[in-house]
Amino acid sequence: MAKELMPGQKRVTTGGILGDLALVGWFAFSLFPVLWMFLLALKTPAEQTTTFFQFSPTLDNFITVLTDRGRTLTGVDFKSAILLSVLNCAGAVLVSLVIGIPAAYAAGRFKFKGSDSLMFNILSFRFAPELMVIIPVFVIFNRIGLFDTPVGMIWVLQLVTMPLVVWILRSYFQDMPEELEQAALLDGYTRKRAFLMVALPLVRPGIAASALLSFIFAWNNYMFPLILTNAGSITVTITKFLGGGGQAYYNLTAAAGVLGALPPFILALTIQRYLVQGLSFGAVKG
Amino acid sequence: MVGGHQPPTVSRARRQFRPYLLSIPATVVLIGILYPFALGVYYTFLNYSATNPAPKFVGLQNYIYVFTDAAFWNSARVTVTFAIAATLLETVLGIGIALLLNRSSLIGKIFEKVLILPLMIAPVIAAVMWKLMFNPQFGVLNYMFGLGSTFDFLNADRALWSVVLVDAWIYTPFVAILVLAGVRSLPKEPFEASAVDGANWFYVFRRLMLPMMWPYILVAVIFRFMDCLKIFDIIYVLTSGGPGDATKSMQVGAYIQSVLNFNYSMGSTYMFLLWIIIYVVANQLVKLLNKAQARAAGSEG
Amino acid sequence: MGTLSVRGITKKYGSLTAIDHLDFDVHDGEFFVILGPSGAGKTTTLKSVAGLVDMEEGSVAVNGIDLTMVEPYHRNIAMAFESYALYPNKTVRQNLASPLKSGRTGHYSADEIEQRILTVTKTLGIDQLLDRFPREVSNGQRQRTALGRVLIRPADIYLLDEPLSHLDAKLRATMRAELKAIAQNSNTTTIYVTHDYQEALALADRIAVLRHGKFVQIGTPVEIWREPIDSFVAKSLGQPEINLIDAVVANGRITALAGAIDIPKPDGLSEGKVRLGLRPSELVPGVQVPGHVQIKGTVRISERLGRDIELEVSVGDGHLIVVTDSSKAVAERDDVVLSIDVPQIHVFAGGDPGQDTARLGSAQQISPVTKEVEQ
């Protein structure tokens, strides 16, 4: 619904038109590369470097990257990379939830010694340069055989997913009035039953939001699979189509890019309401 | 208490231990990540590399080397320049977009839905895309702007600014979303009071809106600045740190040192120094944020 | 049914002491009201009894059994929260059934539960809302649901935290009467917390006045009203507040308001500064009763309060608030004579403005033993 105007206010003003023009300008800039990638993904190999906006569109590239045809042609196994990424990211999120929910509950509900410093430490991982941890992990993984394994990836992805889960859920638990659980205790329910009956259902949106958002971030992560795997991940694999030294497949790169960008975007749309809270680690309530 | 028996009791110690019990798994994970971190710090005092699997303790030698190495200072300069430029550009643009969207014009409402699109695409994919567009021979930008095939967005002079542009393309929506949420959460009444008081738009913005928005802006700035300091993936895909050293940020430099050249100690030294910078800056910014939040809430005298 | 005895309970939040060594007993079947302003520690007291806060010191026992270290769900104590604390994901019916389904308040068949829900909701006037969620009902209805969740179950002690505060004035008066009827008929032990003195007077067997985490006075409504232990208690009851005016005792007389009040001093009152307390409803304009104290003044403001009017009367160098029947037809700027019976004039010790001081007695008679007021 349009905003109610105050008396003496005009609906159409010069400033308003200029503002709209500025918005159009931004969104042209913002959407053009996505559009361009999409167009490129629809081009034939012959057209990929020779045309700009006029070409005969085809869905061939998507089929190529998803089937053995692509692997034979380019040596890049995109399909396995997708499956591996799904496995690693889902695993990482699951582990984070199982471990993170109790911790978030403790941090949000109780004021205990070290709760603040624990939280600051968890947050500081969000800001730590990844390599500081990844270099030693690389050495350790090589030594104990976790290099290029899902277990290893799920383990290090905790660096991405855990802080997000704990921070977002903590703010949910903090916002939930303590008296709800207290009422359940007086109704005769134990602390565990009160948690399951009252607290958990109320933070369900938070769990969904933090799970999806941390999945997106794990999915989009580049450095961990780059260093700690050979098989790679969706992000690492996409760059391989550019063929470091060998032949470059721009149209296939674009097709893979579209496929890789689709899941996060769809997930993001489903949690749009909670996105702001998630992106700011609960510092800004959406 | 039916029947008048003494019901079971729970000691005070056990009550107070409860939150720790719940945090144990998270703490274990924390230690699992703290341990490599400590190991990394330890590496900075060794001469550890893949070619030297039996490292020796070398004291501060790595630090002395790094501090006298022009390449390190170059990467520090690149990192800080990039972080400041990108954060500034994204903040200004983000605030502008947020304010324009807040007017809820028809165009704004349509665009708001796709605002997050660049933010959700993996930075690597975004970088790959821009790399294709930047290509001097067949890139669409040179074609559209008629720059010919000799103009190179990624040459030594322009590469860093092109990286800033790509970073702004991805992350300006992040700032815009946070600030927009902030603006929308501001109470309506003070602005009505201000309308009765007869303040013009700019006066309201300067005296009222900006101070009340400031905490939200700062949160965005903190996240952006911290992330920019550890920039890696965009640069690595776009330029691999080149041409020459023109875009070799600290984390890219450390990656080259430790992963490509297998010199773990040198890479760790780069990273530990970056970590110190980030930690100090983060601390200061968070203090600033706490102050700003108190101010915006009006509780500070 | 149960008797409660509380000894020395203390709760601190950081450097702030919310409640400070409170001792009290509530007898079987008694309706015990804790009256105090916000921030006095009323809710903390209730939560301490319920076992919801970790107290620094003190003990809580019900029927002689020490519950200090017992978990809330083993205490058989029911509590209605001021914030309602209704489960947002459950309907009104499910909320009400919750305490009956936990297994710790007895065992009930589905029919029994439904029967109890109907009885309670009829009394509270929310029987048409059973299938709504808390977010779909008004604040007043939420509060009645919260009250219902407590009344529906058996318990040794019932704790009610401001259970009427969110109702509109009309409904509040009605529900107050309902609660009184329930209390009269069921012989339950209840602690009721409120900031509303009328609720306290209407409902209480005994009232405990709480300030800064300490009890100032515990007594029956009549005791608290007639013989408030200090000016704080006197101010806590009555609307408009009791008039407190500085007075001087000298030469065998008490004088105040630039001589507008000039009465003989009672025996036992030593010379010096005191404060007089005159309740607005005890000051009667226009009627000159022999033997009563007469105070001359001019009406500055006259305001209509229903059938009554509230006057601000300029007297000497100050003013008095007076409540009287509107049929007296006193207009602004009229000169009036106010009269008050001597025993109705409370005498408090002198003190700085804003400081509460002990009651010494009335202008008729000074209390033989001045009880010490905790500060």
Next chain:
Amino acid sequence: MSNTVLTERKEAALPLSLSKVQKIYRTGPRKKGGVEAVKSMDLDIRPGELITLLGPSGCGKTTTLRMIAGLETITSGEILIGGVRVNDLPPAKRNVGVGFESYALYPPLSVRENLAYGLKARKVNDAMQQVDELARRLDMTDMLEERPAALSSGQKQRVSLARALIRKPPVLLLDEPLGHLDAAQRQRVRRELKLLQREFGYTTIVVTHDQSEAMTLSDRMAVMDAGIIQQFGTPDEIFDDPANLFVADFVGEPAINLLDGTVVRDGDKVLVNVAGGVLETSVISAKDGQKVTVGVRPQDAFLAPGVKGTVFVYEDLMEYGLVRLDVHGTDKRVVVQTVAGAKLRSGDISEFNVSSHRVYLFDPEDGARIR
């Protein structure tokens, strides 16, 4: 503040009038349909008068105030301030001071800057001087450097009022000025507000949902319901001579008792039969056999033979007592105010009566008063 002597001469107050003012909030798609919040409202307010708009939430009182302030457009009709049509003027040009319900202080600014804001925004030269002067007069100099969050709600209320007053507006609009205060503060601030208004002489409109606040504060009060003014008059007129059932029921606490009755004319006397007994009334226009709703205020009723009932509970409130009687033959419960310390117990049989001129009769169909 109550002891401050206000010496300034009265500011020029302006009359205010609303004529056929209507407000429709458009809700449906393409602006079809909507909610009529205020229905063709007429109101004439004299210069310097303090009136209240009283009504339950959603009755349109705040919408009316906001339309006068210029924070809301007027769907139709016109508003005149000092004879000038202000419909299309922005809030700043209407010469009104507004006190908002939640105070709406500017959170990042100190009290001093809050007060100076409107003056500075208009580039008034001696803004700080004016602030100091007003602060002295309102006895709030010591809080000038505080920020709003550091103030108690009573202090916030005063700052909000001071900010509304600083531009010496001929019309002052206050939305629930006592809404967030506790009982003791409310008493004090109400008194201050009244004295201040008298001294300054501004035409003042106060919006409130609290009938006792409206009764004590107003020169005249408008009782509103469903977007319509049900009655406009002095507190005495409203309480003693309510225009209809809504006004009688909304104003007065404890609320008026309502019983179903039938009029019986017996020679000169007009009687009303209610279940449980008979009441005499001075309503001479009532027809024999007419069905009516009988209104008896608890303050007017007294325990004496008349209508029989059983005591439900008796509450001794020390200043007075309240007895609730379950009237025999009905499911109605009436409240009777008694002196304190009455000897009554639940289950006792008692009777109440009321003087004939205090019996109000209403049409049971539309609630109109039968006089």
